[in-house]
Amino acid sequence: MPISLEVNGERVDAHILPRLNLADFLREHLKLTGTHVGCEHGVCGACTVRVNGEIVRSCLMLAVQTHGASVVTIEGLSDSGEIADLQAAFRDRNALQCGFCTPGMLMAAQDLLKHQTEPDRERIREHLSGNYCRCTGYQAIIDAVETTARARRGRRP
Amino acid sequence: MKASAFSYARATSVANALELLVAYGDKAKVLSGGQSLIPAMNLRLISPELIVDIGEITELRGIAVRGGALRVGALTRHVDLLRSPEIAAYAPLLTEAIAHVAHPAIRNRGTLGGSLAHADPAAELPASMVALNATIVVRGQARERRIAARDFFTGIYETALSAQELLIGVELPIAQKSSAHFFHEFARRHGDYAIAGLAAQAIVRDGLFTGLRTAFFAVGDRPILAKAAERLVSVAITFVVLSEASAALGEELDPQDDQQASASMRRHLAKRLLVRCASALLGRPDLTAGGPV
Numbered sequence: 001m002p003i004s005l006e007v008n009g010e011r012v013d014a015h016i017l018p019r020l021n022l023a024d025f026l027r028e029h030l031k032l033t034g035t036h037v038g039c040e041h042g043v044c045g046a047c048t049v050r051v052n053g054e055i056v057r058s059c060l061m062l063a064v065q066t067h068g069a070s071v072v073t074i075e076g077l078s079d080s081g082e083i084a085d086l087q088a089a090f091r092d093r094n095a096l097q098c099g100f101c102t103p104g105m106l107m108a109a110q111d112l113l114k115h116q117t118e119p120d121r122e123r124i125r126e127h128l129s130g131n132y133c134r135c136t137g138y139q140a141i142i143d144a145v146e147t148t149a150r151a152r153r154g155r156r157p
Numbered sequence: 158m159k160a161s162a163f164s165y166a167r168a169t170s171v172a173n174a175l176e177l178l179v180a181y182g183d184k185a186k187v188l189s190g191g192q193s194l195i196p197a198m199n200l201r202l203i204s205p206e207l208i209v210d211i212g213e214i215t216e217l218r219g220i221a222v223r224g225g226a227l228r229v230g231a232l233t234r235h236v237d238l239l240r241s242p243e244i245a246a247y248a249p250l251l252t253e254a255i256a257h258v259a260h261p262a263i264r265n266r267g268t269l270g271g272s273l274a275h276a277d278p279a280a281e282l283p284a285s286m287v288a289l290n291a292t293i294v295v296r297g298q299a300r301e302r303r304i305a306a307r308d309f310f311t312g313i314y315e316t317a318l319s320a321q322e323l324l325i326g327v328e329l330p331i332a333q334k335s336s337a338h339f340f341h342e343f344a345r346r347h348g349d350y351a352i353a354g355l356a357a358q359a360i361v362r363d364g365l366f367t368g369l370r371t372a373f374f375a376v377g378d379r380p381i382l383a384k385a386a387e388r389l390v391s392v393a394i395t396f397v398v399l400s401e402a403s404a405a406l407g408e409e410l411d412p413q414d415d416q417q418a419s420a421s422m423r424r425h426l427a428k429r430l431l432v433r434c435a436s437a438l439l440g441r442p443d444l445t446a447g448g449p450v
Contacts, residue, residue: 019159019161055265057192057263060266061195062191062208065191
């Protein structure tokens with residue numbers, strides 16, 4: 001089927017099979033391999049991307065469903081500089097080891113920080129509850145998100 | 158894993174969706190938010206020949222208060238329910254329940270109609286519909302049917318919906334002034350399916366229940382509207398009365414063993430939930446103090 005959408009601000013036209021999910025479309029067709037594929041049934045959160053401004057599981061969305069939509073992947077989010085401070089906080093606090101979950105974590109964390117300027121640790125934990133990390137034990141990730149939230153509040157006029 | 162190959166049709170209207178469902182019968186599956194269907198397809202638990210995507214039928218999305226009832230379209234997303242002031246005002250049980258449904262990225266896509274048609278016995282929304290005494294509205298080519306939520310769920314992933322019908326939406330009675338609600342679930346991780354859970358809607362007057370609907374989930378093949386809770390209606394609740402109702406609940410339920418919990422653990426948790434529910438709704442912390450349940 002033909003689809004036409006926007007990915008990281010660029011228009012993309014493609015012919016795809018209906019069975020292709022969005023994660024595989026991004027990775028295999030567009031070579032945007034920052035979106036990771038873990039469980040393929042919506043449990044791990046590694047494939048989290050933005051569709052029309054909202055985070056979704058790209059393994060649970062068919063690529064054909066994104067016809068006419070605007071998709072932002074971790075590459076787009078990173079290149080735009082929107083999460084440069086969050087990425088730096090992840091590095092400083094060792095909030096990643098193998099890095100497999102990190103793109104999804106950053107997507108989900110930025111989604112929280114966009115909607116809420118003063119999330120407490122419990123709220124951060126809850127918002128990231130759908131993203132598995134098998135390395136860090138989560139504490140460092142919560143620290144990094146909390147630090148970023150605090151720093152962004154300080155920068156507000 | 159990946160889904161096996163299928164054909165795909167983007168329905169342009171309810172009538173168009175129904176034409177496709179009539180033509181393909183149980184070889185077709187309706188795609189709404191896809192948060193239950195796509196995992197099942199990726200795991201190859203199901204392999205439909207045709208996917209009928211109803212995502213673009215905007216008339217099925219939305220929340221309205223009309224004729225003393227709250228009408229919620231089948232395509233209304235979990236996130237919309239969570240943020241809706243109408244739901245918070247007129248069916249606050251649902252606002253509370255929805256926060257337990259999966260995670261933000263899933264709530265952004267998952268829909269009410271999809272969750273109800275999927276009918277996972279451990280899911281929060283089917284039980285909430287039973288507790289709220291909702292009416293499920295389904296449409297076929299010939300007629301529209303209105304089905305009470307407690308009759309709609311017929312087994313594990315089974316409902317009264319036929320393969321030629323589409324779930325259109327639900328109607329919820331508006332909460333009265335003396336209405337109260339309780340929602341709690343035990344789960345391994347926030348957002349996971351419950352090991353045992355309870356959605357309850359009550360009317361409390363002068364320290365008594367004048368109405369109480371308790372819908373337990375993850376403790377049977379469908380949401381269970383507990384008969385045992387009727388023992389608590391229009392009587393002064395004492396520790397003994399509550400213990401007897403809780404024992405009767407244990408008899409009434411027939412939960413399953415699985416890797417998450419044994420049947421006896423589920424039964425125990427359900428009994429605890431009933432006690433907590435009564436205690437919380439009546440403002441009686443004394444009812445949960447000590448005792449065998």
